[in-house]
Amino acid sequence: GDSVTQMEGPVTLSEEAFLTINCTYTATGYPSLFWYVQYPGEGLQLLLKATKADDKGSNKGFEATYRKETTSFHLEKGSVQVSDSAVYFCALLAHNTDKLIFGTGTRLQVFP
């Protein structure tokens, strides 16, 4: 079945460091791909999305490119801030369904 695999955390970085959180997926057809973020004490929020191959989603300095050849959707940010500390979830929506399938989440901790 469809699934999402993301790197285990926590990822610990200093402020202004470069961030990569890996995400790969298994799905039939052409799913839509998402990154959701969960800040402490808050609900999940959509961070960015891409709906077809080679699309790049971006928001708040974060980017992710839909790579069909490697079935990946890695999240990157050039310079992280303390306020980026949160749990990040990669997710897919298969073309023939209406349910999001999430990865296990990656906790990011950014220290000043």
Place this chain on the structure above:
Amino acid sequence: DTGVSQNPRHKITKRGQNVTFRCDPISEHNRLYWYRQTLGQGPEFLTYFQNEAQLEKSRLLSDRFSAERPKGSFSTLEIQRTEQGDSAMYLCASSYTRADTEAFFGQGTRLTVV
């Protein structure tokens, strides 16, 4: 609009008791989803509604679980005869017609079964 609202935020219950959670979606959203999240895992789909119609139920949703959305607005999720394995965060989300238009999540109801 204040977003998706879930009540209660926390619930502690004894094994074997019934519990009911409520979700109030964003008012103009016709889709409503329930997910369950356990510690260290991502949310797992349970069920969803298009208006008042329940369109899909996960195999995770045993016969002890029932969800309703009687008027196409708020929804309730009931768990009968709770078990310790039901302890989790129960998340509600709403969206327009499809989840890829962006699903907005509530803060969840944390259930602890003792």
